[in-house]
Amino acid sequence: MLGLKLPTDPRWVNIVEKNIEEILTDHAYCEQKAASNAITVIVKHPEYPDLVDAMTEIAQEEIEHFSMVHAKIQERGLKLGHERRDPYVGDLLKYIGDNHGGGSKENQLVNRMLFAAMIEARSCERFRILSEEMEDEELREFYRSLMESEARHYTTFLGFARKYGPTVDVDKRWEDFLAFEATLMEKYGKGDTMHG
16 A cells, blocks of 8 residues: 555564664654644645645644653653654655755645655554564554554645646656665665664
8 A cells, every 4th residue: 555665674673672762762753753844834835725734633643643652752761862863864855856856836845745655654664564573562552553644644645745736747756756765775674763
């Protein structure tokens, strides 16, 4: 359903399990950034009421997820560390900027929607792996509960790219983006971060 071309190496879970504090901190900030992205969409594209409604809902859900992850950190006697750079996200942004940057407001909206859809798709896939492979039963259940909302967000972003990008070949751009993202997976999936 997600269309990702290269799955995460299952050994990634072993890396994650060795440093739960790091993955939970990274995950918390991923949720915060997702909320910020949804708010940015509202600010840049207020002319689409259905988009504003959907992004408001996503922003609220993502900040609620941040709170849930932070609660998990506290329950375990761990601490929320500082935000770190996300090279995966940087690589996605660079690809979009180099290949489709600038242009019309329509083009910029399509780019932002596809960028967000890609992150949600990969996050959903990672949550699925964690929900199936982690030894910690509580965290397995936790990630299973979050997986569905990530999938829903992915389809929402992709849907808006298609709806508000009538002059852009959204499906072709998405397929090209998926092919590029697969090349990234050859170097990511080896770190204790959600996308690393």
